[in-house]
Amino acid sequence: MKDEKEPLEQKQNSEEEEYSFLQEIIKDEAGDQAKWKHDVLRRIQLGLIFGLVACFTFFACKPWVEKRFEEDPTEVTIPQDEQQEEDQTQQEEEQVQEQKTVLTTETYQEMLNNLKQVSGEVRKSVVEIQGAVTEEEFSKDQEDKEKSISGMIVADNGQELLILAGELPVKDAKIIRVTFSGDSQCDAILKSRDAGLGLCVYAVQRKNIADDVWAQIETATLGGSKVVSEGDTVIAVGKLYGCDTIAGYGVIESGENYLDKADGQYQTIYTDVAGDISGSGVLVNIRGEVIGIINTSVRTDDQTNKISGYGISDIKDVIELLSNGKNVPYLGVSGVEVSSEMQGQGIPQGVYVKEVDAGSPTMAAGIQSGDIITNIADTDIINLLGYHNTLMKQNVGDKILVRGKRQGTGGEYVDIDFGVTVGYKQ
Structure with a gap:
């Protein structure tokens, strides 16, 4: 009897083991819904925090990013005078x-x-x-x-x-x-x-x-001042009397004078347009082209109540340098071209040094009044214009070789070389 029970019990046990993986689980639907809502709220909170951090970071870094990635400014180029003879011919035809x-x-x-x-x-x-x-x-x-x-x-x-x-x-x-x-x-x-x-x-x-x-402003059109002559119609626009901006009309009294400055000569334009000594503005021709910049430093004793200024042609290279944020190269030499008559007296061709500015790069290098500059930075110098144009091609801080002649004790001229660091007028 005992033997008969054992197989029966084993059979029951095996059936229980066979179906033991089937277990009843009662799902808590209320708890799952609460957990889902909690997850959604948590994600919303994280999204808000991320958004706030992103906004703060954006506004904090915006100036740096704009400065870092903004396009470089375009280099300014001021066209030099061209076809002056054709312009002069056209001007003469208009006058006729x-x-x-x-x-x-x-x-x-x-x-x-x-x-x-x-x-x-x-x-x-x-x-x-x-x-x-x-x-x-x-x-x-x-x-x-x-x-x-x-x-x-x-x-x-x-x-x-x-x-x-x-x-x-x-x-x-x-x-x-x-x-x-x-x-x-x-x-x-x-x-x-x-x-x-x-x-x-x-x-x-x-x-x-x-x-x-x-919509109301325009870039000025630069003309050429080398072709102006006495009697040409001129318009002065600016603060001619130091007060409100006005326009004055007149004629050019002279455009053939030059003002000696360090490292060059600059054309001056004198007009009969009335104005105060503190006047400022521009001089333009009948086509609206700028031919001069009004400047009080070019006035003479008999021009105290008349408008005058620099001719635009001689300062275009200066305008280009300043427009690009660069300093104007400076050596500090006031000179004059050695004429053919002077060469006939035994003075070498080049630029005769009349004066050297105190504290200038040339004074520091040892250049003196009376020296003749014949070469700058491997470029031969035969006149003051060539001297100026060569200097304008240098960069402030460049160390250049200036060659020249100096009269010895016996009257003969000997070679002299100077290493000069290009500076700028402060």
């Missing part, structure tokens, strides 16, 4: 045609209207620049028009609007603002400066200029 015209009251009025139209177009390129040390001083001096100057828009490098002007009446100005036509103002910086000629380039960020202001 004018002479054939019989002037009446109507034709005279028409001529004035045309000049007024030209000056109106030029005004789009002329701005007012004012500087101050503090914001309080700026607000106080804003009504004082004599503490501002006129400037000319010369270029747009893609990031900045570049403005050529003289030095501000307020020295060491910390705040500089430019006023465009329509009285719209923008902050500016002093980009570069040439103390030798008293010229500066100021820069306004393009992004700070409103679209409606952009």
Whole structure:
């Protein structure tokens, strides 16, 4: 009997083992729903935190990223004078045609209207620049028009609007603002400066200029000043009396004089247009092309109440350097070309050194008054123009070899060599 039970028990045990993997699980649906809601809320919270961190990081890094990845400014190139003979011929033909015209009251009025139209177009390129040390001083001096100057828009490098002007009446100005036509103002910086000629380039960020202001301004068109002559019609636009921007009309009295400066000679243009000694602005021809920059340093004793300035042709290379934020190369030599008559007296061909600026690179190198400069940086020098053009091709800080001649005790000229570091006028 016992033996019969054992197989039966074993059979029951094996059946239990066979179906032991089937277990009943009672699902807590309320608990699962709560867990799901908890996961959703947790993910929403994490998303909000991530979004806040991302926004903070974006705004914190935006200035650095913009500065890092913004496009480099385009290099400014100022075209030099070309085809002057053709321009001169065209000018002479225009003058002949004018002479054939019989002037009446109507034709005279028409001529004035045309000049007024030209000056109106030029005004789009002329701005007012004012500087101050503090914001309080700026607000106080804003009504004082004599503490501002006129400037000319010369270029747009893609990031900045570049403005050529003289030095501000307020020295060491910390705040500089430019006023465009329509009285719209923008902050500016002093980009570069040439103390030798008293010229500066100021820069306004393009992004700070409103679209409606952009529509009202234009870059000035530079002409050539070498073809101007006495009696040519000239228009002066700017702060001619140191106050409001106005236009004055007249003729050129002289365009053949040159002002001696360190490292070059610069054409000066004298007009019969009335103006104050503090006047600033531009001189343009009847086509609206800039032929001169008004500057008080070129005035003579008999020109105190008349507008005058630098001829544009001789300062185009300076404008290009300043517009690109570069300093103007400087050696500090006031010289004169050795003429054929002087060569006949035994003086070597080259540039005769009349004077050396105190503290200049050439003085530091040992160049003296009376020396003859014959070669700069492996370029032969036969006149002052060649000297100037060669110097303008150098970079500030370059160490160059200057070769020349010096008269010995016996009257003969001997070779001299100097190593000179190119500087800039401060």
